[in-house]
Amino acid sequence: MIDLAIAWDWLAFAVRWTHVIVAIAWIGSSFYFIALDFGLRRDRALPDGVSGEEWQVHGGGFYHINKYMVAPQHMPEHLTWFKWESYSTWLSGAALLMIVYWAGAELYLIDPARADLAVWQAILISAASLTIGWLVYDYLCKSGLGERPTILMILLFILLVAMSWGYNQVFTGRAALLHLGAFTATIMSANVFFTIMPNQRIVVADLKEGRIPDPKYGKIAKLRSTHNNYLTLPVIFLMLSNHYPLASATDHAWIIAALVFLMGVTIRHFFNTHHAGGGEPWWTWAATAMIFLVIVWLSWIGRADAGFDDAEQSLTPAQQQLVSAAGYTEAADIVRSRCSMCHAREPVWEGIHWAPNGVFLETDADIAAHARVIYLQAGITHAMPPANITQISPEERAALAQWYRIASAN
16 A cells, blocks of 8 residues: 555645646746737738737648737637636646645645744645735736836836735745745636636627627736736746745845846846837847846855754644654664765865755754655655765665654654
8 A cells, every 4th residue: 555655645745746837838828829919910901800919830721820910800700719727727826835845734835934934824824825925916016007017027026026025024935936936826717717818808899799809808918918028037047046046045035036136137137128120239148147147146145054053943843743652763863874964054065165056964953843855855765865975775765765664643
């Protein structure tokens, strides 16, 4: 019979795989249509209602694309909708958030040094916070600022910076940046669900009833779609940040996250300008490089490798159970002798300057907090140490696995 830790890890893997696949589909279609819209040719005679056209070649065939600024005169027999890419991305991301951060709240979500929360409190804050961005952003868009897109984008940036700071006051570093990504992705998917798709349905209904559609609905949808385009790259960065502690686990992580949104704007501005026939604004790459260098500098000055006091760490009841279980002393000795030379606040392994993935394995609290990870990575698989460079033996792996199974059964 397969144990729960293995089943749970495979579930997380399957959901993560799904999330990546559907996200690729959403990002691909979003980038394609934005590029198409900017690249449409409008300097020639076009049929009535057509605002631009484009000839494209792909896969051995030619495609002739016309865009109607509002809608064609008659409803086409076949109409392809682009919506499930967005919905599937958000739903699979929400499921992954629950599996990793809610179910593993004590390890991945809660940082008692920042906010000593109960699990239910942390989960409630996590869930509730994701709705705030959409409500505020949607209000701003409907307040008349939709006619002043630059001011609207500046206010959205301020909102994102405020949430970046707020998340870092409550959650672990990796959870803070992950939640900021989920917060932004919620705005993007809600744009599709609550604004873009309903507006398109209104236009379709008008066509079916023989009415002339109001062009305002397409204008509103395009504004939201453009916002999504500029937010996409920062969201990808934030979703990957948990693999890079220099981004998520330093004192200035919230500032780093804010600067990533500026990089997203500069990168997309280059490509959008290029697709629109406005040339290549190479200055955007210089600006992107400068922002990135500032991020690197912030990660260096904000690193958390000083002032650690082992006595300051206390065990939670769940961690105390792991430390008290039979076999812990042997398991802890194995971890400290085979793993802690790299997974330390001041690593001693040559070439390792920071603990990989920000995982420390020095104290009882460290080892207990990462018990399940140790079990999966070094107990029942050979993932760690890399290439078994510290020569952990099969007997030692068995001891690690046995300790975790005994502790989990209690």
